[in-house]
Amino acid sequence: MAAPPDNDVLWARGLHYSYGGSPALQDVSIGVRAGEIVSVTGPRGSGKTTLLSCLSGQLAPHDGEIWFNSVPVHTLSRTSRERMRRDRFGWVGSKPQLIPELTAWENAALPMLLNGTGSRAARKAAVEWLERLDVGECARKRPSALRQSQRQRVAIARALAPAPAIVFADEPTAPLHQAERAQVLRTLTTAARTHDITVVLTTHDPAVMLPKVTPGDPQSPDAAGPTLADRNLTLVDGRLSGGLIAAGPGATGSPGSGPNGTEGDGEGGAAGGKGMATGDGDSDGEDSKGAACSLSV
Numbered sequence: 001m002a003a004p005p006d007n008d009v010l011w012a013r014g015l016h017y018s019y020g021g022s023p024a025l026q027d028v029s030i031g032v033r034a035g036e037i038v039s040v041t042g043p044r045g046s047g048k049t050t051l052l053s054c055l056s057g058q059l060a061p062h063d064g065e066i067w068f069n070s071v072p073v074h075t076l077s078r079t080s081r082e083r084m085r086r087d088r089f090g091w092v093g094s095k096p097q098l099i100p101e102l103t104a105w106e107n108a109a110l111p112m113l114l115n116g117t118g119s120r121a122a123r124k125a126a127v128e129w130l131e132r133l134d135v136g137e138c139a140r141k142r143p144s145a146l147r148q149s150q151r152q153r154v155a156i157a158r159a160l161a162p163a164p165a166i167v168f169a170d171e172p173t174a175p176l177h178q179a180e181r182a183q184v185l186r187t188l189t190t191a192a193r194t195h196d197i198t199v200v201l202t203t204h205d206p207a208v209m210l211p212k213v214t215p216g217d218p219q220s221p222d223a224a225g226p227t228l229a230d231r232n233l234t235l236v237d238g239r240l241s242g243g244l245i246a247a248g249p250g251a252t253g254s255p256g257s258g259p260n261g262t263e264g265d266g267e268g269g270a271a272g273g274k275g276m277a278t279g280d281g282d283s284d285g286e287d288s289k290g291a292a293c294s295l296s297v
């Protein structure tokens with residue numbers, strides 16, 4: 001069993017996953033650096049949710065390896081994977097999935113309380129994150145009293161508050177109006193960057209996808225402002241397509257500045273072996289979809 005490159009916090013190789021014999025992921029390999037923000041795009045049914053579910057330990061791949069730092073996730077029992085998810089990962093789904101009987105701060109504090117954090121410390125962290133995400137005034141309200149965009153911010157606070165190593169976000173802006181999408185994505189990615197949290201998110205949202213940047217060209221899309229993700233990966237029919245795009249200079253605070261497309265050399269291509277998408281360029285069945293959308297608490 002090969003160990004993953006040291007500088008990748010998350011590393012997967014040769015992932016396969018099928019639903020009843022129908023392949024959803026085929027030979028997918030990916031490396032994500034600590035602190036990196038990676039978006040995964042692709043048409044409907046291309047395998048984005050399945051990939052996120054495998055990487056986050058919700059689904060066990062039918063073949064392939066997944067490493068979280070030095071932990072071989074693919075060899076863990078279901079219980080150990082659950083513990084790892086609870087202790088080290090955050091999850092933001094396309095629906096906020098808050099507990100209706102709990103207030104916003106109680107929802108945001110729940111993963112910490114389940115992790116054994118004391119109630120005062122959990123409450124303090126939850127309220128601080130709600131404030132950071134501009135929903136501090138909602139802390140004592142129940143989800144039914146909030147707008148959908150506010151509920152999604154509470155869900156983001158719930159994912160970030162325990163200081164996870166990685167937040168997985170599956171179509172986090174899907175239920176929002178167009179005007180709120182960029183704002184919520186920016187809030188999530190800015191908060192993650194500030195706290196050095198790695199993010200892997202799926203989206204159809206063009207705001208997250210990285211434009212091909214031509215250095216020195218004033219018409220280059222990057223001139224319009226910073227992009228939200230450091231890299232975009234494209235899935236087509238369960239396979240990573242050649243569309244690995246590395247971040248340009250507009251991706252503020254990006255650690256994804258390896259040889260695979262710094263300075264916006266967009267067409268990084270699949271680095272390494274077939275379908276291998278990595279931030280560093282030199283590194284070489286059990287559940288239904290419903291489970292993938294369950295709370296990661």
Ligand SMILES: Nc1ncnc2c1ncn2[C@@H]1O[C@H](COP(=O)(O)OP(=O)(O)OP(=O)(O)O)[C@@H](O)[C@H]1O
Pocket residue numbers: 019020023024042043044045046047048049050051287288289290
């Ligand atoms: N629980 C399931 N049972 C059977 N097939 C499934 C299940 N979940 C997903 N699939 C199939 O697996 C393939 C990949 O689905 P997946 O949801 O991962 O793609 P996606 O890119 O996230 O799609 P979307 O953008 O619509 O959410 C699709 O063909 C889908 O129909």
